Amino acid sequence: MRLGTLVGSLALVSACGGGEDDAAGNPRPSKSSAAPAAGIVAPARIEVIAGLAGCRAEIRIEADELREGVCHSEQADYRITTFPAEKYKEAWLDAASVYGGKYLVGPGWVVSTKAEHLEQARNKLGGTIRELKGTS
Template sequence: MRGAAVAGSLALLPLVSACSGGKENVAADSKPSISSAPAAGVVAPAKVEVIAGLTGCKAKIRVEAEELRQGLCHTEKADYLITTFPEEKYKQTWLDEASVYGGKYLVGSRWVVAAKPQMLEQFRTKLGGTIKQLRGMGPTPSGS
């Protein structure tokens, strides 16, 4: 069941990452970059529905498993994924797997939001968390 849940959620990553236009993909040997939330004493709880409400949507649950829950938010501005985890170790495993795809994510305590990069900063002011740039493992786009 765990493999199916992780595979199912990772299958959606290219769709969300594709929205960024590829600018966030970096070479495999690059180090992840991190930007912290301003001193906004806000920390969202690790529950898909609550995080969705704080971002202005009602999430449709796509994955419900022991290791994670994932909801899809559809708004006028963007579609995005909210993934929550019962323990930090599951979040770390998910992030390790997602690093293959690269891209930016908003990461909090036992939750991750995958959205267009310009949306992440808006969400960070509401949810707290840290914006992380994950390295991609595939080829980088050429300048031609």
């Protein structure tokens, strides 16, 4: 297992996900939005998720514990990360909590984009918007 790849990809997420600073400097628990807007949640396949978002994915990372790609639509830029098991997704989210920010989370996948595009992405992909509170 290449945990370094998992953690290394988190640095890339902050560029797309846009974390928010916590003025108190203390880590806070994450928050999730209400039930997903879409009735069907996208499967954990980067190419399918990208197609539903209106773009074509460029794969950046292929590893045992995750697969990551980026795509650019007319509306937004997306970083899509898929996982072969939920435990890897939860470990990734736990590590990403250091950076803070909001992410669209589904079964076996996480999508990061600018906060103003998350609701639109959720309408297309399903999933839940999760807010992770950073430590900075």
